[in-house]
Amino acid sequence: MGRKGGRSRSLEKRTAARRNGARGGRPRDAERFARKVEDVCRELAPQVPRIDPGDLRLIVRCLLLPHERRAVFVTRRQDGRYVF
C-alpha cells in the first residue's frame, strides 16, 4: 500500500518528522554553520599549530560570520533598557 508517511505512531518518529518538516528536511543554519567551522578548523589546525585550538575555533567562527554579525553594539533605549 506504499509508505504511510506521517502516520507513524512512534514519538521519536513524529518528533523527527515535525523537526525535519519544519526545516523542509534541511539542517538548521546553526548546525550547518557549526559543521563548516569544524571543517575549516580541522583543515587549518596543522598549518597553525602555535594557535590554541579554542582560539582558532573562535577566530574561524568570527571570520566565517557575515560582517553584520561580527560586531554587536549595545544601545541604550529611552526607557533606560539596553538592547542589541
Add this chain to the structure above:
Amino acid sequence: MARLEAVVIGNSASMLNGAPVTTQDIDLLVRDTKANRRKLARFAEEIGGSSPRRVSELSNVEYIDGDLAVPVEIHFNRIAGGLTFSSVRSRAQLVAVGGEKLAVAALADVIRSKEAANRPKDRAVLPILRDTMEVKKKLE
C-alpha cells in the same frame, strides 16, 4: 548632507575584521576639516550627546558620550604608528552595518597602531589580533 569622512579604527575595526574581541568604545579616525567638525557636532546631537570634548588638555583625541552605551572616540588626521587618515582610508574596507556603509580600517593597520601605542590594553589584545591575521591570510 555629505557623509562624514571617517574610518572605524581600534577594536571596533578588529571586530568587523573578524577578530574575536570586545570593546568599550567606538574609535573613529576623522579628517580634520571644518565640514567634518560640523558633521560631528550634528552626529553628537543625534545620539543625544554634547559636542565632542577633548579627552585631556594634552590630547588631540576627542570623545562624544551620548545615548549609546559606549562613547565614541574621535582621532583627527593621524593615529599611532605614523598612520595618516589618507593611508588608513586607502586600505580600509567598506562594510555594510545596519543599512550604512562604514569604512573599516584594515586589520594590519589596527595591529600597527596598537603596536606603536603599546599601552597595556593594546599589548593584551595584540596576540589574538595577530592570530586572526594569520588565519585570515590562510583562508584567503
